Amino acid sequence: MTNFIIFTGSANPSLAEAVTKQLDVRLGNRILQRFPDGELHIEIEESVRGQDVYLIQPISPPVDEHLMELLLLADACRRAGAAQLTAIVPYLGYARQDRRARGREPVSARLVADLIKTSGIQRLVAVDLHTTALEGIFTVPLEHLSAVSVLSEAVRPWIEDNTLVVSPDLGAIKLAERYARLLQLPVAIAHKTRISGEEVHTKGIIGDVHGRAVLIVDDMISTGGTVKAAIEALLEAGCLPNILVVATHGLFVGTAVERFGALPIRRLIVTNSVNRPGNLPFPIQEISLGPLLAEVIQRLHNNHSLKDLIVHG
């Protein structure tokens, strides 16, 4: 196996281009179109026989379309004789449905994991997953990368003497601790309950935020309900009204844009794991995952360790 080749679907071509630019290679040619009945048609336009193939495709909204593109790209490469098939999925849709919260529900994350394996993908690379426990539902090896180091460096210039890190729910405590360790800041926690997909309620804040600047950290922003509820509770508890928000995945679906536009956010920092809407009416900074993903592809191709890039525990 001498070469590697990278293909991408339609979910985030600019990230795939950033990765190939960094590696000084070109993107593999493929056809991606729809038949009149809506079915997807994919064709790999160059030989992948015996090659180390990487597919860069977040499972971002519209999640079902992007998932299907990834699966069909993988199936095409497998049938065309790829020697090793790795999916680089910077944002893994369905990851939050990793258990049955109520009766008669699917475990959607598990089904997606099975589909990924069935498609011929032999190894999966993901970034800041909703929970590290997801590794247990994948039967292909999962390399779980973190953007926390690069995001911490991006937010560092905005940190003040009295800033503390806030976890917007109980599930993000470990993530908040990782930011707090890197930035050497204390942690407070918002106590959230989810009412629906769009609405959440924060019951209170654990920790003293009175008179302090805050940095809210989360793995993802979807509808913005979690961050909005946390900000409202923090302001009520007396924090300063110039809030920093950092999240790996900025989806901004539903009413997120309007919600964020109305909040006292000093700066919002996200990665380019997903293609986000342009011209947002609030101060946003985007950190590219291009260098990290390029480094990972190079190391995987050369069988070098990823230990310092991987999330543990």
Ligand code: R5P
């Ligand atoms: C949930 O546990 C996640 O970590 C995020 O807090 C949540 O998914 C964000 O979604 P939304 O922006 O819709 O509240």
